[in-house]
Amino acid sequence: MGDDKSNEGVKPIKKSMTDEERMALAAKLDKELDEFIEKLPRKKYEDGWPEDRWEEEMARHPFFMKEPPKPGDEVHPLFEGLQKLKYDPEENKPEELALNYKEDGNYNFKYKNYRLAVIAYTEGLKVKCGNPDIDATLLNNRAAAHYFLKNYRSALKDCELALKLKTNYDKAIKRAAQCCYEMKQYNKAIDYCDTILENEKDNKTLLEFRKKCASLAKDIEQSERKKQFFAKKKQMEEDNLVKEILKRGYKLEGDSGTRYYKYLKHTLSGMRNISTKLKI
Numbered sequence: 001m002g003d004d005k006s007n008e009g010v011k012p013i014k015k016s017m018t019d020e021e022r023m024a025l026a027a028k029l030d031k032e033l034d035e036f037i038e039k040l041p042r043k044k045y046e047d048g049w050p051e052d053r054w055e056e057e058m059a060r061h062p063f064f065m066k067e068p069p070k071p072g073d074e075v076h077p078l079f080e081g082l083q084k085l086k087y088d089p090e091e092n093k094p095e096e097l098a099l100n101y102k103e104d105g106n107y108n109f110k111y112k113n114y115r116l117a118v119i120a121y122t123e124g125l126k127v128k129c130g131n132p133d134i135d136a137t138l139l140n141n142r143a144a145a146h147y148f149l150k151n152y153r154s155a156l157k158d159c160e161l162a163l164k165l166k167t168n169y170d171k172a173i174k175r176a177a178q179c180c181y182e183m184k185q186y187n188k189a190i191d192y193c194d195t196i197l198e199n200e201k202d203n204k205t206l207l208e209f210r211k212k213c214a215s216l217a218k219d220i221e222q223s224e225r226k227k228q229f230f231a232k233k234k235q236m237e238e239d240n241l242v243k244e245i246l247k248r249g250y251k252l253e254g255d256s257g258t259r260y261y262k263y264l265k266h267t268l269s270g271m272r273n274i275s276t277k278l279k280i
Contacts, residue, residue, distance in 0.1 A: 094129040101127070102138055109145055117145040136166035143175050152182045170196055177209070186217035 017025070092100065101124030108117040121142035125135060143158035159176035162169055173192050180189035193210040197203060 094127050095131050095134060098124045098127045098129040098131070098134050098138065100124075102134070102141065105138075105141055105145070109141065112148070114145040114148045118142055118149070121145065132165040136162045136169055136172070139165070140169065140172045140175065143172065143179075147175060147179060147182075150182075152179045155179045156183070174206075177213075181209075181213060184216075184220070186213040186220065189213045190217065 101120050105117045105120035105124065108114070108120060121138045124138045125142075129135065139158045139162035143155040143162065146152075146155035146158060156176055156179035159172045159179065162172040163176070166172070173196055177189045177192035180186070180192065190210055190213050193206055193213065196206055197210070200206065
């Protein structure tokens, strides 16, 4: 009895298997598994994809699709379920929901689906998550999508709204400058450039862009001056011509007089011919 008590609580030592024994056991298990599978009743699998369109079905499956469904396309039920989980307000906090839409917008933007990107960013803004940083990002991203759609006015408006939420938002400022450039509002573009250059004085790209805007603004100013000069000159010629006609005793009254006056006023060649005949 003393010997039995002394062995209590001592675990028996297991004999380690040799490599040959392991191989034999593995072979035995494989054989038993094969025999089990062979004995299973055989029946045709009817729940899978049809052989004639399995590739089409796979392309529609959320786990295998290469691009999201387009508006109007038939949607896989699993995809609908995932969409509901992603966009259901009851399943997501407002910030999470806004970020989900932002993620979709970024995906579409990456693949140049700018119209879909605008829609996604707009949905994110509709959430009104209350986070100014997220809303500013959504506005700036939507501005970028509008910019590539050449909706420069809408893009500029979004940039301005983003800057109200986030004053020192460099991306929005740069995008606003680009929009102003495209709309030929060069002086306004220069102002946006100067805002960034206050902190980035050595930004060569921005300095070159500002220089280009300044040059174009100068060209427009010179062109406007020329237009004003020639318009003023033309007006003086017309006024002098009419004065001389009246001085010679011609009357410009009634319908015929009005028509004649308009003819003189708007037809430069006619005025020159008349002035030559009258020796003005």
